[in-house]
Amino acid sequence: MKILVTGGTGYIGSHTVVELQSKGFEVIIVDDLSNSSIDVLDNIAKISGKKPLFEKFSLTDPEKTTAFFKLHNDIRAVIHFAAFKAVGESVEFPLVYYRNNILSLVNILQGMIDNNIRDLVFSSSCTVYGQPDTLPAREDTPVQKAASPYGNTKQICEEIINDTSQSANIHGILLRYFNPIGAHETAFIGELPLGVPNCLMPYITQTAIGKRPFLRVWGDDYDTPDGTAIRDYIHVVDLAKAHVTAVERLTGEKCKKNVEVFNLGTGNGLSVMEVIKSFERTSGLKLNYEIKERRPGDIVKVWADTEFANKELGWKAEKTLDEMTGSAWKWEQALAKRK
Ligand code: WQD
Numbered sequence: 001m002k003i004l005v006t007g008g009t010g011y012i013g014s015h016t017v018v019e020l021q022s023k024g025f026e027v028i029i030v031d032d033l034s035n036s037s038i039d040v041l042d043n044i045a046k047i048s049g050k051k052p053l054f055e056k057f058s059l060t061d062p063e064k065t066t067a068f069f070k071l072h073n074d075i076r077a078v079i080h081f082a083a084f085k086a087v088g089e090s091v092e093f094p095l096v097y098y099r100n101n102i103l104s105l106v107n108i109l110q111g112m113i114d115n116n117i118r119d120l121v122f123s124s125s126c127t128v129y130g131q132p133d134t135l136p137a138r139e140d141t142p143v144q145k146a147a148s149p150y151g152n153t154k155q156i157c158e159e160i161i162n163d164t165s166q167s168a169n170i171h172g173i174l175l176r177y178f179n180p181i182g183a184h185e186t187a188f189i190g191e192l193p194l195g196v197p198n199c200l201m202p203y204i205t206q207t208a209i210g211k212r213p214f215l216r217v218w219g220d221d222y223d224t225p226d227g228t229a230i231r232d233y234i235h236v237v238d239l240a241k242a243h244v245t246a247v248e249r250l251t252g253e254k255c256k257k258n259v260e261v262f263n264l265g266t267g268n269g270l271s272v273m274e275v276i277k278s279f280e281r282t283s284g285l286k287l288n289y290e291i292k293e294r295r296p297g298d299i300v301k302v303w304a305d306t307e308f309a310n311k312e313l314g315w316k317a318e319k320t321l322d323e324m325t326g327s328a329w330k331w332e333q334a335l336a337k338r339k
Pocket residue numbers: 085087125127178179180198199200201203215216217218219229230231272295298
């Protein structure tokens with residue numbers, strides 16, 4: 001069964017390709033390599049023994065997307081990761097984000113409809129919840145007005161999929177990720193942030209490897225036990241496995257609605273300080289950090305209600321925080337050896 005993975009050379013995409021291949025799926029990746037490297041294909045093959053098919057183009061190009069689907073008329077389902085995802089950058093360049101993230105989805109859906117491909121897994125984000133009034137966040141927790149154009153593109157894309165599933169034969173599973181961190185245990189693939197990392201985990205590992213002088217902890221005066229903000233960190237491999245489960249649910253006719261939504265988290269809220277402590281435990285290093293002002297736009301705390309994903313989707317995160325921080329550190333060290 002051939003699965004199209006858009007954005008498949010990216011962080012979550014590459015880990016999902018490895019899990020798909022290990023379950024016997026054939027994978028074709030489309031990626032414009034704007035935020036990833038073509039070397040990822042060989043590194044995926046080092047893990048799975050099979051180099052995925054690959055085509056490089058932007059899904060914002062309708063002609064190229066149409067031609068792609070005509071050529072590959074044996075695609076059974078699509079997992080759509082391809083999108084820009086830096087919150088701060090989306091505030092600076094909103095049109096770049098709306099054009100890329102929304103046009104790509106529209107062209108993918110058109111290609112699916114034109115070629116009778118029904119099943120779509122969409123990469124969404126817990127960002128859609130903003131700061132929930134009640135925790136843990138459930139799938140029916142109200143979606144709040146997005147705090148960034150990036151978050152808004154995720155909300156708009158969810159609505160586009162819902163509307164399209166009413167009018168065409170499209171079945172969708174929307175996966176709302178919490179905070180993916182960590183890397184594959186082989187350290188052949190991992191998070192490859194270009195430039196200065198926005199996210200916590202890569203900034204910690206780059207500080208520890210000596211690329212950054214210290215980690216800036218954005219605020220320790222929040223209404224939380226240790227004053228630092230709380231998130232639901234989830235191992236990227238657990239997240240990748242959920243995508244395979246979602247594809248099997250769709251292709252196995254197990255969906256109960258045309259569009260289903262699942263939160264992908266561990267259900268455990270962890271503070272910045274708890275992540276730092278875990279990193280120090282697993283790396284054996286003392287992390288250099290300084291407490292700074294809060295980062296504008298940050299929410300205080302969010303973690304997932306995992307019951308629906310555990311019971312209905314039949315998926316549960318298994319890896320611990322120490323496995324997350326330990327694998328992230330192993331990956332950073334492997335990166336340093338490559339240069
Ligand atoms: C986590 C915590 C920071 C960096 C974002 C996007 C979300 C998703 C994941 C794409 C916060 C603190 C961070 C640093 C810090 N991206 N922090 N120092 O903001 O929860 O989510 O990334 O889908 O859509 O919003 O993740 O890793 O940036 O921050 O103190 O150098 O770590 O303040 O409390 P976030 P993050």
